[in-house]
Amino acid sequence: xxxxxxxxxxxxxxxxxxxxxxxxxxxxxxxxxxxxxxxxxxxxxxxxxxxxxxxxxxxxxxxxxxxxxxxxxxxxxxxxxxxxxxxxxxxxxxxxxxxxxxxxxxxxxxxxxxxxxxxxxxxxxxxxxxxxxxxxxxxxxxxxxxxxxxxxxxxxxxxxxxxxxxxxxxxxxxxxxxxxxxxxxxxxxxxxxxxxxxxxxxxxxxxxxxxxxxxxxxxxxxxxxxxxxxxxxxxxxxxxxxxxxxxxxxxxxxxxxxxxxxxxxxxxxxxxxxxxxxxxxxxxxxxxxxxxxxxxxxxxxxxxxxxxxxxxxxxxxxxxxxxxxxxxxxxxxxxxxxx
Amino acid sequence: xxxxxxxxxxxxxxxxxxxxxxxxxxxxxxxxxxxxxxxxxxxxxxxxxxxxxxxxxxxxxxxxxxxxxxxxxxxxxxxxxxxxxxxxxxxxxxxxxxxxxxxxxxxxxxxxxxxxxxxxxxxxxxxxxxxxxxxxxxxxxxxxxxxxxxxxxxxxxxxxxxxxxxxxxxxxxxxxxxxxxxxxxxxxxxxxxxxxxxxxxxxxxxxxxxxxxxxxxxxxxxxxxxxxxxxxxxxxxxxxxxxxxxxxxx
Numbered sequence: 001x002x003x004x005x006x007x008x009x010x011x012x013x014x015x016x017x018x019x020x021x022x023x024x025x026x027x028x029x030x031x032x033x034x035x036x037x038x039x040x041x042x043x044x045x046x047x048x049x050x051x052x053x054x055x056x057x058x059x060x061x062x063x064x065x066x067x068x069x070x071x072x073x074x075x076x077x078x079x080x081x082x083x084x085x086x087x088x089x090x091x092x093x094x095x096x097x098x099x100x101x102x103x104x105x106x107x108x109x110x111x112x113x114x115x116x117x118x119x120x121x122x123x124x125x126x127x128x129x130x131x132x133x134x135x136x137x138x139x140x141x142x143x144x145x146x147x148x149x150x151x152x153x154x155x156x157x158x159x160x161x162x163x164x165x166x167x168x169x170x171x172x173x174x175x176x177x178x179x180x181x182x183x184x185x186x187x188x189x190x191x192x193x194x195x196x197x198x199x200x201x202x203x204x205x206x207x208x209x210x211x212x213x214x215x216x217x218x219x220x221x222x223x224x225x226x227x228x229x230x231x232x233x234x235x236x237x238x239x240x241x242x243x244x245x246x247x248x249x250x251x252x253x254x255x256x257x258x259x260x261x262x263x264x265x266x267x268x269x270x271x272x273x274x275x276x277x278x279x280x281x282x283x284x285x286x287x288x289x290x291x292x293x294x295x296x297x298x299x300x301x302x303x304x305x306x307x308x309x310x311x312x313x314x315x316x317x318x319x320x321x322x323x324x325x326x327x328x329x330x331x332x333x334x335x336x337x338x339x
Numbered sequence: 340x341x342x343x344x345x346x347x348x349x350x351x352x353x354x355x356x357x358x359x360x361x362x363x364x365x366x367x368x369x370x371x372x373x374x375x376x377x378x379x380x381x382x383x384x385x386x387x388x389x390x391x392x393x394x395x396x397x398x399x400x401x402x403x404x405x406x407x408x409x410x411x412x413x414x415x416x417x418x419x420x421x422x423x424x425x426x427x428x429x430x431x432x433x434x435x436x437x438x439x440x441x442x443x444x445x446x447x448x449x450x451x452x453x454x455x456x457x458x459x460x461x462x463x464x465x466x467x468x469x470x471x472x473x474x475x476x477x478x479x480x481x482x483x484x485x486x487x488x489x490x491x492x493x494x495x496x497x498x499x500x501x502x503x504x505x506x507x508x509x510x511x512x513x514x515x516x517x518x519x520x521x522x523x524x525x526x527x528x529x530x531x532x533x534x535x536x537x538x539x540x541x542x543x544x545x546x547x548x549x550x551x552x553x554x555x556x557x558x559x560x561x562x563x564x565x566x567x568x569x570x571x572x573x574x575x576x577x578x579x580x581x582x583x584x585x586x587x588x589x
Contacts, residue, residue: 008531008534011412011530011534012527012530012531015416015524015525015526015527015530016527018524019524022524023524041524044526045524045525045526045527046526046527046528047527049527050527059527059528059531
């Protein structure tokens with residue numbers, strides 16, 4: 001089995017990274033009220049259509065290509081809901097109303113996902129419609145039929161709304177299976193963004209440790225700091241393959257197995273991000289608490305993402321049910337089973 | 340009209356470079372490499388000429404190791420039509436590159452070469468000028484605007500203290516300055532399409548060019564560390580220091 005990413009996936013991620021790094025520097029995170037949306041450029045560069053078929057103007061690639069792009073979006077703390085739209089909404093619309101995918105890919109329509117595990121929607125006031133996971137079915141709700149209530153997020157770059165609607169039968173677009181798929185995708189791709197955020201926070205802390213001097217030398221020269229940063233990096237490196245595996249199993253493995261992989265990914269990424277944010281703030285000392293340092297934007301995004309699409313307790317329960325109650329085979333012999 | 344654009348693979352402009360401990364050069368191990376930013380501007384200009392219907396074909400050329408193919412691919416993803424890689428693992432000086440480009444110009448017969456004004460690794464700022472001299476072509480360096488009409492290129496050049504607009508007859512070599520344009524980001528579909536565009540590989544030997552170095556690098560050192568500043572108590576003290584220590588006012 002070849003575990004490497006394809007050259008196409010790596011090249012596309014490189015292209016996306018280069019755009020995101022240039023278009024969304026940390027200074028942009030400081031101008032939440034007056035900045036122009038990157039949405040037209042995200043659409044023009046093809047980032048919304050990586051998972052959409054070529055007939056709809058997309059690239060027709062699999063999730064193991066988009067996971068790296070989601071990680072890159074996390075790394076720059078992108079305010080635009082690129083990942084939710086491209087990795088959750090596009091596949092949901094593809095499964096229900098494939099003719100409508102083109103509009104999403106071109107950026108003409110914005111239909112964010114709403115799920116009990118992620119009930120608050122970023123930039124919901126700019127949406128045309130919502131894809132809402134109800135108790136037993138998936139619903140397509142035009143914005144005219146949705147009720148939006150602003151909700152304040154800890155993350156200043158997330159413009160959240162609670163989205164509610166009367167989920168009547170005429171709005172039903174798919175069954176409960178699609179709601180489960182949405183949850184798995186949400187957890188996997190939130191984990192991917194957390195990887196990027198963790199990477200960014202470690203990088204910021206490392207840069208600061210090389211620059212800030214105390215007792216006549218950069219603080220990064222002290223073992224206590226080095227060990228902290230190394231431990232954070234180890235958490236990240238251990239979380240990465242878990243998240244990549246979850247992405248690789250999307251739409252390939254059984255939904256039960258996808259759920260376990262996604263749960264594992266979200267737990268590992270939550271843990272890495274939480275640990276890295278604590279280490280980063282420690283390394284920055286009192287500066288880490290100030291608005292002058294960019295760290296807090298990344299840290300608050302990580303805290304926000306940690307709780308959506310299932311927190312660690314939620315995903316621990318999924319694994320518990322699968323392994324203890326469901327009799328899921330675990331161990332080296334079954335790691336790569338696509339059952 | 341055919342446009343040839345040389346693109347160089349250099350250390351990414353975001354990388355904080357480190358000088359090797361033996362002072363023979365810059366440490367390139369595990370360092371991110373990218374297209375020289377001025378060459379990105381050249382590619383962008385050539386692609387815009389093509390989009391405007393002025394150019395018919397844009398050829399991206401690189402001289403360097405096999406990995407320089409990635410730099411050509413970047414140019415292809417931005418919109419160039421095909422690439423030529425002149426493979427060599429040797430360090431090639433600007434004169435060597437100019438000679439290689441002269442041979443390629445002979446084979447491809449472009450009407451215009453748009454090069455970056457300099458590469459950010461050696462800051463030589465020589466290749467474009469040397470190429471024009473070797474070919475006996477017109478040259479317009481440090482371009483911040485380029486207009487092609489009636490077999491002539493009208494170029495606005497950035498010079499000390501202002502702008503100079505000149506007209507040169509074609510064929511010509513133009514070197515791009517920073518403000519010529521803002522290079523585009525390659526779209527993901529174009530990155531995929533670039534993989535299918537042809538890249539011709541040649542060797543220096545095939546072109547029969549002597550690239551033996553004419554220069555010897557004696558030593559490479561880091562810039563001197565910036566000294567800490569001082570606080571002055573009064574304006575008079577500041578004026579005194581500016582006058583007598585810094586010597587910036589008379």
